[in-house]
Every structure is written in structure tokens, then in C-alpha cells.
Amino acid sequence: MSSRPEPLRLLQVTTLVSTLDRFAMPPMLLAIAADLGAPLSSVVAAAGAYFLVYGLGQPLWGFASDRFGRVRVLRVSLLVAGVLSLVSAASPTVLALAVTRGLAGGFFGAAYPSALIYLGDTVAPARRQQAITGLMVGTALGTAAASAGAGLLADVASWRMAFLFTGTASLVLVFALARLPEPITEGRPATPRSSLVAVRRSPITLLVLLFAFVEGVVLLGALTLLPPAVESAGASASVAGAVTGVYGLSVLVSSMTVGRLSLAWHPARLILLGAGSAAAGTCLLALSQRPAVAVLVALLVGLAWTAMHSSLQTWATEVLPGSRAVVVSLFAGALFVGSALGAVAVAGLADAGRFGVVYAGYAALAVPLGLAAWGARRRWHRPGEEP
Template identity: 45%
Template sequence: MTTTVATPVATLPASSLRLLRTAGFVSNFDRFCIAPMLVLISLRLGAPLPTVVLAASGYYLSYGLMQPVWGMASDRWGRVWVMRVSLTGAALAALASALAPDAPVLIGARALAGAFFAASIAASLTYVGDTAPAATRQRPLSELMTAFALGTAVATVVAGALAHYLTWRLVFALPGVLAAYLAVALRRLPEPERPRSESLLAPFRVVLSSRWQWYVMAVAMLEGAVLLGFLTYLAPALEGHGVPTTLAGAVAALYGVGSMAAAQVVKRLVGQWSPVGLIVAGGVQMALAYLLAGYSQSTGALVVVALLLGGGWSFMHSTIQSWATALSPAARATGVAMFGVALYVGSALATGLAASTAQAHDYRPLFWLAALLTVPLTVVAAVGRARYR
């Protein structure tokens, strides 16, 4: 692999950032839209709910497994090339999902959609890493995080309503149409300079030889467990107290609102606060949120919890994500992809290990455990970032 590294430009053009935000929005919308529709799809297709759930789990599995594959492809053939190819495949898979005549076809189509949509977010983050200076990189990254959070929130709130009042097929068709548009529109996005890898696996070797890459991946795994893993149980905690499913989902979606609002604050603080300060501020918000959730699972309390967790995500995760883009400049896409894999693995582990406690509707100890784990997460992230040079 050559040692030439992309030279960041002073400012990422607004038109480029708009395309990257849209790609991330569509990817997150498609990823989170199926959960509110599972019961309805089961009824419409006449299939058992456990069978239809495979459409979601297959999506998440292929989404996670394809992260390093797309990362290596991006380092080998280019960021824009990977986004355009993957979005073309995503458009076809999403439209196949909308036209699925039965559960087996839907399961296969959703697995393919997950595999193709897996490239968008990591590639957009890598593109910013290639083109924005390190000192101000967190600002465009915060804008991307805002778009990602918006996609999550819109999917959580809108998908169920569209499926109920119109048809679930429309919910899958919409991201397919947008993905097709982006596959064409992204031809206007200039390909950034990047190191030329000698082989497909060369970026992987570069990433895994970095001590700091392993450290940040460990931080990401803990962050995924603490934030994303336990966040899963906000809506079930409300439903366990008799709150209707629709309202519980809307409260959980406020996490996206909190993330979007905090992202605007983070953009202004970048350059004024140190990365360590931003990490600690995010950790404090997360700890307070989980302490409150452990104390009370009332609707009002969990509204505040969701907003605080969204704020914690924007402060802490955008800072760690910015750090991750700087670790392996010669294999940036693969490094960012491996960071994502660690995040999703941590989330899956926490969700799975907590499932038995959640099944008994005993959410208080889960949230207190999350508050406790926030402390080592904040410490290791802040100390590591302070020592990194």
C-alpha cells in the first residue's frame, strides 16, 4: 500500500454534505422502519410473527457482516464508487421487499437490503474524514449524525402510521426510490484522493496493526452496549406499565429529537471545547438519563431520558467517531467500518444479555446497570482521547 494520504480541503461543499446526509438518512430509515410493522406484516402475509421477525434479524445480521467488506472495497475502489454501487443494489432490494408476495421472499429481500444499505453511513463518514480538516471535522460529522438520527426518528414514528393507514409496501418502496435517485445524483460528488491499496486485504492489515484502532474499537463496543443496547428497552419499559405501543414508540423516538438538537450545540462547541470535554459532557447526560430511568419508568420520566440519551449520543459518539476517522488515514474506510462493527457487536451483546431480565419486566436494575457502566465508558474514552496524539 502506498503512503499517500488524502489532503483535506478547508471546507466541505454544502452540496456534497447534503448528498452525504441524504444517503445516511435513507440508510437509517430503511434499517429502522421494519420494527413498527412486524405485527401488521405478519397479519397481511398470513405468516407467523417469529417467521416475519427473521426479516428484521436477517437485515441486521447482513448489515453488520458487510461493514468490513464495504470498508475494504472503499479503500480499494473509492468512496463514491462504493456508495453508488451499494445504493443501486439497495434500491433493487428495497423495491423487491415492497413487492414480496410471501414471507420467504421478504426475508431474502430484506437481508439483501441490509447488505447493500450497510455501505452508506460508513462511506459518508469516511468521505468527511478524507475531505474535512481534523480540527473542524466534528462539525460536518455532527451534521451527518443529525441526518442519521432524523432517519431513525422518522422511521420509528412514520413507518407504523403509513403501514396502518396505507400499506407496509409503501414504507419499503420509499427508501428504494430515494436510493435509486442517490445512485445517480452521487455522480456529482468528486472522488477524494486516497491511498492506493495493493490488494483488497491490505487496508485490513493496516487497521489491525494499529494499537489505537483496537483501543477505540473497545471503546465503541462498550458505547454500543451502554447506549444502543439498553436504549432498546425504553419502549418495552413503558409498555410494561400499560402505555400503548404507539405512544411508547413515539417516546423512544424522542431520542432522535434529542440527538438532532444536541448536534447543533456540538457544532458550535467544536474548537471551543476539547474533545475530552465533549466526551465527559456526553457521559454525564447518559448517566443522568439512566439514573432517572432506574428511578422511574413513567412516561414523563422516560421522555426526559430519551432526550438526554440523544444528547449524550451527539456529544460523546460524534467525538469518538471523529477520533476513529483519524486513526488509520491510509485505510480510513476499513477503520471506520471496523469501528461500526464493534459498536453493533456491543449493542447486540447488551441487548441479548439483558433479554431475560427484560422478559420479567424488571427494567429498573437494567437501567441502573447502564448508569454504572457509563462511568468506565466515559473514563476510558476521555483518558484515551487525552493521551492520543
């Protein structure tokens, strides 16, 4: 069964809204801290709560998707996430914000993995990475809009407006996704126990999950702290958000290029390209956090995301086809748990304005990540595929 244009468009809009909600907070960290009278480290921790709950909830969405259906789980999760986003907009304290954003992250966590599983169920392996990079169009637009729009809203109105918008858009999507057909899968779905046993017994699957964890620390960490890093150099929230918005445009352009390259290049080459871009970008920001430098960094990190992340995501849909939903959910969980723990680890450095040290650490992690993932993916072949 091949993916039809309408389902892909609906999934792109879904990823746009969920990404918009996920990346709305980083450009507003300083504005939220000032409005709520809280230290930046507390607001960074609140943002980390979103990613942590987002990541920890991933396996549950994988099990639920197998049990109740991809589309039903997606619609119910967006309904609850939308309500929680509306409630978070009224948060009077940083603690209330951390709780409501964390819960919203848990339910928004079903959006992108469900879309990815849907493509894994409906698109042939040979064209799957191209479809997944197409899905990144929604991610790119959501990131760009959140990065530029949230910072602007924080400057001219209120940071609360961003969550009012994503909450409302999520509720609208609940009705729009009623048109999305449920994919037809062969055989009975795997049970949670059998899926977890299969994952535990598959060294290559565990390795892919480890790559996702480290990638979350490096790429999502670099992106989350990009706005406050730029603001630490004297830029306004609007300028910092606009600089970060370049990342979204980079993902948008890079996704089309990487989609075409995926038909001709081995995924290992794309992983190496992405890791090299990540290492170069984080090295640059370790040296300078000026807006002009950050624009180039945003371009490089956007290329890193589309080249390396899409390759690792596609790999996650292939390593254990019989337990695809659970593996993809664990992959997303590892990614965001890595991001959350990484944010907690560097919160003190960020609060002290030592962004050069933070980004030097990201660069140091990007190199072994890229080399290890490149080597492992080059040696791995799909079951039944000739080496």
C-alpha cells in the same frame, strides 16, 4: 480540499434515508409480531439480524471503497439495498423478513461509513468533528421520521409501507449521487492485508474499536428497545414512536450545539458529557417506562449520541490516516455487531417485559465506557501534534 456544501447536503440526505430504513423497525416490533403471528422475541431477533449483517459487512465496504472509489461503492450499495427493502415489504413470514432485512442491512451498511470516509478525505482535521456532527443532521431527521412515522404507519395502515418508502428513496438517491465528486486521495490506497496488519499492530485503534462495540450495546440497544419498553407501560405504537422521535429531535438540536463545542472543547470532555447523559437516561428508564419519563430519556440519549459518538467517530478517522476507510468501516462494524449481540442477549428479558433489568444493565456499562474512553482520548494526540 474542503467539503463543499452540495456534497455535504447529498451525504446528509443519504444518511437520512439509510437511518430511516435502519430505525423504521423498532417502533413496529409489536405490530409486525401481531401481523405475522410470531412472538416478539423472534421479531426482535429479526431486527438484530439487520444490525448483525450491517456490522459484519463493514470491513468489506472499507476494502471496496479503497479499491473502487467512495462514490461508486455508495451508489451500487444503495441500488441493491433499495431493491431488498422493496422485497422485504412483501415478507410473508418472520423468517423471510429476517433474511431480507438482514441482507438490506448489509448493503445499507455502506451508506454512513462511506459518508464518514468521504468527510475524512475532504475536511481538515481541525474542523472534521464539526462536519461529522453536521452529517448527524441527516441521521437525526431520519431517526425522528422513522420513530414517529413508522409507528403511525403501523397503526393506521401497514408496517410494510415503511420499507416500500425507504426502498424507493434509495433508488432515487442512486441517480442523485452521480453529482457527488470522487475525493482525491494522496498516494496508492492501502491493500486489505496491509490495512488489517496496521490495525492489528495499533493498540489505540483496537481500543477505539472496543469502545465502539460497547457503545453499540449501550446506545443502539437503548434506542432499539425504547418503543417496546414504552408500549409495555400501556402506550400505543403511535405514542411509543412519537416518544422515540424525540430522540431524533434531540440529535438534531444537540448536533448543532456539539458542533460548536467541538471547536473549543477537547474531545475527551465531549465523551464524558455523552457518557454521563447515557448513564442518566438508561438509569431513569430502568426505574420507569412511562412515556413522560421516556421523553426525557430520549433527550439524554440523543445528547449522548452526538457528544460521545461523534467524538469516537472522529477519532476513528484520525488514528490511522493511511488506512482510514478500513478503520472507519471496522468502527461501524464493531458498533453494530455490539448492538446485534446485545439485542440477542436481552431478547428473552424484553419478551418477558423486564425492561427495567435491561436498562439497568445498559447504565452499568455506560459508566466504565465513558471513563475509559475519556481517559484514553485525553492522553492520545494526533501524529505530529504537540501534547
